[in-house]
Amino acid sequence: MRISDTSDRWWKNAVIYCLDVEVYLDSNDDGVGDLPGLTRRIDYLAELGVTCLWLMPLYPSPGHDDGYDITDFYAIDPRLGSFGEFVELVRTARDRGIRVIMDLVVNHTSDQHPWFIESRSSRESPKRDYYVWRDNPPTKNQPSAFPGDSDSIWEYDDTTEQYYLHNFYRHQPDLNIAHPPVRDEIARIVGFWTQLGISGFRVDAVPFLIEPKSEEEGAEGHDQLPDPHEYLGDISAFLARRSSEAMLLGEVNLPHQEQLAFFGAGDRPELQMQFDFHGMQQLYLSFARNDARPLTASLAGRPDLPDGCQWGTFVRNHDELTLDQLSDPERDEVFEAFAPDPDMRLYGRGIRRRLPPMFGGDERRIRLAYSLMFSLPGTPVLFYGEEIGMGENLAVEGRYAVRTPMQWSDGKNGGFSKARASDLVVPLTDGEFSPKHVNATSQRRDRDSLTHFIRDLIQAYRNSPEIGWGRLTILEHGDHRVLAHIVRASVGAMLAVHNLADEPVELTLSLPDLEPKSHLFDLLQPKILPINRGTVELLLEPYGHRWLRITSDADTRIG
Ligand code: TEU
Numbered sequence: 001m002r003i004s005d006t007s008d009r010w011w012k013n014a015v016i017y018c019l020d021v022e023v024y025l026d027s028n029d030d031g032v033g034d035l036p037g038l039t040r041r042i043d044y045l046a047e048l049g050v051t052c053l054w055l056m057p058l059y060p061s062p063g064h065d066d067g068y069d070i071t072d073f074y075a076i077d078p079r080l081g082s083f084g085e086f087v088e089l090v091r092t093a094r095d096r097g098i099r100v101i102m103d104l105v106v107n108h109t110s111d112q113h114p115w116f117i118e119s120r121s122s123r124e125s126p127k128r129d130y131y132v133w134r135d136n137p138p139t140k141n142q143p144s145a146f147p148g149d150s151d152s153i154w155e156y157d158d159t160t161e162q163y164y165l166h167n168f169y170r171h172q173p174d175l176n177i178a179h180p181p182v183r184d185e186i187a188r189i190v191g192f193w194t195q196l197g198i199s200g201f202r203v204d205a206v207p208f209l210i211e212p213k214s215e216e217e218g219a220e221g222h223d224q225l226p227d228p229h230e231y232l233g234d235i236s237a238f239l240a241r242r243s244s245e246a247m248l249l250g251e252v253n254l255p256h257q258e259q260l261a262f263f264g265a266g267d268r269p270e271l272q273m274q275f276d277f278h279g280m281q282q283l284y285l286s287f288a289r290n291d292a293r294p295l296t297a298s299l300a301g302r303p304d305l306p307d308g309c310q311w312g313t314f315v316r317n318h319d320e321l322t323l324d325q326l327s328d329p330e331r332d333e334v335f336e337a338f339a340p341d342p343d344m345r346l347y348g349r350g351i352r353r354r355l356p357p358m359f360g361g362d363e364r365r366i367r368l369a370y371s372l373m374f375s376l377p378g379t380p381v382l383f384y385g386e387e388i389g390m391g392e393n394l395a396v397e398g399r400y401a402v403r404t405p406m407q408w409s410d411g412k413n414g415g416f417s418k419a420r421a422s423d424l425v426v427p428l429t430d431g432e433f434s435p436k437h438v439n440a441t442s443q444r445r446d447r448d449s450l451t452h453f454i455r456d457l458i459q460a461y462r463n464s465p466e467i468g469w470g471r472l473t474i475l476e477h478g479d480h481r482v483l484a485h486i487v488r489a490s491v492g493a494m495l496a497v498h499n500l501a502d503e504p505v506e507l508t509l510s511l512p513d514l515e516p517k518s519h520l521f522d523l524l525q526p527k528i529l530p531i532n533r534g535t536v537e538l539l540l541e542p543y544g545h546r547w548l549r550i551t552s553d554a555d556t557r558i559g
Contacts (some may be wrong), residue, residue, distance in 0.1 A: 003403050004063040006021070008244075008245070008341055009053075009054070009272075009308050010051070010099065010110065010245065011139075011200075011247045011249070011272060011273055011310055011379055012308070012310050012379065012465075012468040013379065013461070013462070013464065013467065013468030013469060014051045014052045014099075014379050014389040014467055014468075015049055015050050015052065015379075015380055015382070015458050015461065016051075016053075016054055016249075016312065016379060016380065016381040016382065017045060017048075017052070017053055017054065017057065017099075017178075017381075017382045017384065018054040018202075018317065018318065018381060018384065019038070019053070019055065019056065019083075019383075019384035019406075020033075020055075020056040020066070020067070020318065020384070020403060020454075021033050021034060021035060021037075021038050021055060021056070021058050021080050022034075022067075022079065022080060022425050022426075023337060023384075023403055023405045023406060023416070024037060024038050024210075024384065024388060024405075024416075024426060024431070025037030025038060025040060025041055025406065025408065025414060025416060025417075026417035027040065027276065028417040028420050030417075031417050031419035031420070031421055031423035031424045031425055032051055032079045032080070032081070032417075033080070033405070033406075033416070033417070033425070034080050034081045035076075035080055035081030035082075035085040035086055035088075035391050036081060036085055036088075038089055039085070039089045039092050041095055041356055042089070042092045042093050042098065043096065043131060044440070045093075045096075045098060045099060046096035046097065047274050047455075048387055048451075048454070049453055049455060049458030049459055049461075049462060050098055050382075050458075051097060051099065051200070051462075052098065052099045052101060053098055053099070053100045053101070053162045054101050054102070054103075054202050054249070054381070055100060055102040055103065056103055056318060057070060057076060057102075057105055057357065058077055058080050058086075058102070059071070059072060059073060059076065059077060059101045059105075060075050060076070060077050060078070060343060061077060061474055062109060062110055062112050064110070064171050064173075065168070065169055065171075065172065066399075066400065066403065067319075067532055067535070068103075068105050068168075068172070068204065069108075069109070069110035069111075069112075069171060069172050069451045070105055070110055071109070071110045071112050071114070072113070072114075072115065073106075073185075073192075074189070074192055074470065078122065081488050083196070086196065086427060087196060087197065088194065090197040090198070091197065092239060094197065096269055098198035099200075099202055099245075100197070100198055100199060101198060101199055101200040101202055101247075101249065102193060102198055102201060102202070103200065103201070103202050103204055104189070104190065104193075104201035104203050104204065104206075105204040105229055106175060106177075106186050106189065106204075106209060107167065107168075107174060107175065107205045107208045107209040107302045107549070108167070108168060108172040108173055108174045108175060109172070109173065109175060109205060109226045110165065110171060110172065111114060111170075111171045111172070112171075113277070115127050115131075115503070116130070116131060116173050118241075119131045120157055120159055120160060120164070121131075121159065121160075121513045122159075122160060122259070122297045123160050123162070124390045129176055129179040129181075129182075130176060130179060130182055131164050131165070131173045131174065131175060131176055132164060132165035132174055132176045132213045133160070133162045133163065133164055133329055134154065134162060134163050134164075134165075135163070136163065137152060137154035137163050138154075138299075139279055139299055143272075144166060144168060144169065144170070145167055145168050146169055146347060146417055147311045147347050147348065148347070149169050149170060150166070150170045153165060153166055153167050153429075154166075154206065155170045155173075157385065162333045165213065167208045168205070168208075173206070174338060175318070175424065176213060177209065177210070177213075177231065178212075178213060178225045179230055180225055182278060183231070183234075183529050184439070186202070186235065187235070187238050188237065188456060190238060190239055190242070190392070191238070191242050194243050196240065196241070197372075198221075198246070198271075198333075199243070199245055199247070200239070200243075200245075200246040200247040200249065200258065200350055201246075201248055201249070202247055202249045202250075202251065203241075203248050203249065203250045203251065203271065204251055204398065205251055206232070206251055206252045206262060206271065207252055207253075207254060207262075210228035210229065210231055210232055211228065211508040212223075212224070212225060212228060213251040225271075226452040227266070229262070229270060230514075232262065232264070232270040232271070233264055233269070235248070235262065236269050236271070236272075237268075237269075238247055240269075245443070246274055246542075247272040247273060247274070248270070248271045249264055249271065249272070249273040249274070249275070249312055250270075250271035251274075251275060251366045252271070252274045252275070252277075253322060253324070253325075254276040254277070255278055255325060255450065256276075256278050256298075256301055256302055256303055257266070257303060259274050259303075260303050260305075262274060263305055263306050263309045264306065265306055266307055269306070269308070269309075270309075271309075271312045271478060272307065272308060272309055273311070273312050273379065274311065274312065275311075275312040275314060275317075275381070276302075276311040276312065276313055276314075276378060277300070277314065277322070277325065278298055278301075278325055278377070279295070279298045279299065279311070280313075280314055280315065280321075281322070281323055281324075281325045281326055282294040282295050282297065282298035283295050283298075283315065283369075283372070283464055284321070284334050285326060285333065285334055286336070286500055287337070287338075287359075287365075287500065288333050288334045288336075288337035288338065288494070289333070289368070289525075290481060290499060290500050290501040290502065291480050291481060291484055292481060292483035292498070292500050293404075293464055293480050295315075296474055296483055298470060299376065299377075299474060300474060302447060302472075309377060310379050310468065311375050311377065311378035311379070312378060312379055312380075312381045313373050313378040313379065314373065314380070314381040314382075315369050315370070315373050315380065315493075316354055316383050316402070317383050318383060318399065318402065318403055319350070319399055319468055320349070320350025320352050320399055321348060321351040321352075321353070322349055322350040322480065323335075323349055323351050324349040324350070326406065330353045330518055330530055331349070331378065332383050333429050334351075335351070335550050338351060338353070338358035338359075339351040339353060339358070343394055346393065346398060346399065352392065352394070352401045352402060353391075353394075353402065354385070354386075354390055354391050354392045354402050354433075355369060355386070356389040356390070356391055356433065357391040357392060357433060359432075361432065362543075363389075363504075364440050364449065364543040364544075365540060365543045366450065367450070367543070367545070368390060368498060368499075368500070368543040368544075370386075370453070370454060371457060371496075371500050371524075371547070372483070372496075372545070374457045374458070374460070374461045374467070375461075375467060375485075375487075375496035375498075375545075376467075376485075376546060377467060377468070377470065377472045377487055378467075378468070379468055380461065382389065383402075383455075385406055386390070386454075387440075387450070387454045387455075388407065388439065388440050388443050388449075388450060388451050389431070389433075389438055389450045389453050390404070390406075390407055390429065390433060390438055391429050391431075391433025391438065392404070392429065392433075393427060393428070393430065395427070395430075396426060396427055396513060400426055402530060403426055404426050404427065404428055404429050405417070405424060405425070405426060405428055406440075407428070407435040407438055407439045407440065408428075408435075408439060408440050408441060409433055409435065409440070409441040409442075410436045410437050410439050410441070410442065412462070413435075414428050414430060414433070414434075414435030415439065415441070415464070416428070435446045456524060457524075459523075460523040460524060460547055462523045463523070463557065463558075464487075464492075464494050464496055464523070464547075464549065465489065465491055465557060466488060466489035466491055466492055466493055467487050467508055468486045469489045469491075469492065470487035470488045470489035470493070470494075471487070471488050471489070472485060472486070472487055473485065473486040473487075473488065473512065475495075475510070477507055477508070477509055477510075479505060479507060481495060481499055481500055481501040481503075481505055482498065482499050482500070482501075482505055482507060482540065483497070483498045483500070484496070484497045484498075484507070484509055485498075486511070486550070488513070491557075492549065492550070492551065492555050492557065493549070493550040494523070494544065494547060494548065494549050494550065495509075495511065495520065495546075495547075495548045495549075496545070496547050496548070497509070497538060497545065497546045497548070498544075498545045499540040499541070499542065499543060499544045500543070500546065501542065501543070502542045502543060503542050504539065504540060504541055504542055504544070505539075505540045505544075506537070506538070506539050506540075507537070507539075507540065508535055508536070508537050508538075509535060509536050509538065510534055510535050511534055511536060511550065512516070512533055513537065514550070514552075515552035515553075515554060516552065516554055517552055518550055518551065518552045519531055519551060519553070520536060520548040520550060521548065521549040521551045522546065522547065522548055523547040523549055523559070524545075524546070524547050529548065536548075549555075
């Protein structure tokens with residue numbers, strides 16, 4: 001690791017925090033969160049230790065997919081604020097050392113987008129080829145990503161008597177990236193927001209975006225993209241020309257080996273970061289079994305990444321907790337453990353709950369999960385409210401159950417808004433995870449709260465760049481309830497130990513590659529552990545965890 005690398009490739013050990021402006025803080029009492037509200041909370045995020053803010057879509061939208069159905073890529077939803085307020089937010093965040101990235105959703109538009117309205121108006125429309133039209137759905141037909149909405153990704157349109165492609169909802173027609181003017185538009189969108197101070201994008205639904213759309217039967221005469229990955233490389237190169245620091249964090253929910261192609265190669269980068277969906281799903285299988293082996297196998301199976309690339313680690317996001325990479329019996333095990341009621345499940349593949357209720361509010365286990373997430377090699381990505389242990393509201397439809405307003409206090413509407421409760425953009429949670437019991441203000445005052453624990457983890461993570469930059473070694477020790485791993489880089493090394501079981505575990509670990517006179521410095525508790533003849537003895541509490549810096553006289557770091 002060179003000094004220039006650590007500053008240029010800031011995403012290698014960032015702390016990313018995802019939020020939807022409309023549910024964060026309402027500054028004008030209309031029941032909808034807004035940009036000035038978020039700007040007021042930048043100091044809160046800085047205090048937590050966040051270094052990168054990921055804003056979910058804030059473009060104008062009819063709101064049939066929580067803003068992922070866009071009608072104008074060059075504007076801001078007026079309920080959320082103005083361009084002036086947007087730039088103020090980005091500038092305030094930057095001032096506190098926080099970069100801002102945002103969702104880039106260009107696989108599709110809303111069917112209310114002027115491009116689509118024009119495209120569907122006639123086969124001769126100049127915008128016709130902005131979307132993918134066919135006389136007949138190809139034989140390779142399949143259900144959309146949201147079963148229940150549509151049993152086909154092809155929708156018949158009466159006006160021009162052709163079918164259009166939509167990988168997601170039927171009201172989200174896919175853009176045709178094989179058509180050069182569409183690629184020009186995408187570059188313009190990327191350039192536009194970068195010019196406003198954005199440090200990169202979370203790229204929505206990447207495999208769908210670049211999939212070849214013209215190979216099917218009956219598609220002759222349509223534009224072809226020679227190599228979809230070349231196009232992803234083109235976007236990346238364009239972005240690099242516009243901003244020397246920007247990065248792309250892609251949503252690619254595929255097995256690790258298939259993800260590799262989306263990182264590109266050293267001289268031809270594509271996505272600098274991708275979420276580790278496989279690791280996340282195996283982690284839940286490990287939790288369900290109190291057995292570290294599924295997670296260990298996933299970590300061991302991660303391919304080596306090109307220089308500068310990184311995994312985004314997460315335990316929850318704004319979508320259903322997808323379990324689509326598990327086998328049917330494995331998925332059933334996780335459903336049984338964490339979503340016993342069918343109403344907690346979605347699309348037959350996921351769970352519409354947040355983590356704390358899945359763990360029955362067991363704070364030892366919740367802490368274990370976040371300790372794991374922050375210690376695994378990669379860059380942690382938090383979803384707003386995780387830092388205080390928010391729950392879901394199952395009375396709210398579909399994936400919105402986990403997108404309830406941020407809980408700031410035990411006051412009116414959880415301190416989110418002064419509007420009437422019936423005017424809130426999404427209802428709050430109730431019951432044991434309601435703002436009365438779970439809120440940022442009371443946890444901030446309580447040194448033993450989850451939020452302080454998460455802050456401590458973030459501090460330890462930021463003080464241990466080897467987690468983001470280092471090489472992983474998984475230690476063999478014969479107890480399948482425990483994951484013991486070392487991350488090592490030129491700055492030093494850290495050993496993390498996690499007991500996934502609800503019982504105490506005694507463990508003897510042999511530590512490889514030790515410098516003479518090494519000892520273990522506990523990063524979360526005021527303790528130093530001796531190493532005897534290359535081994536350390538540990539007694540872990542139920543769901544216990546340790547972060548131990550392997551330190552020697554050569555290590556000059558503090559804390
Ligand atoms: O998601 C795309 C996507 O592939 C996931 O919804 C996927 O279906 C799920 O994780 C199971 O694998 C993105 C956004 O995250 C989602 O909120 C949007 O609804 C979707 O795109 C359409 O824009």
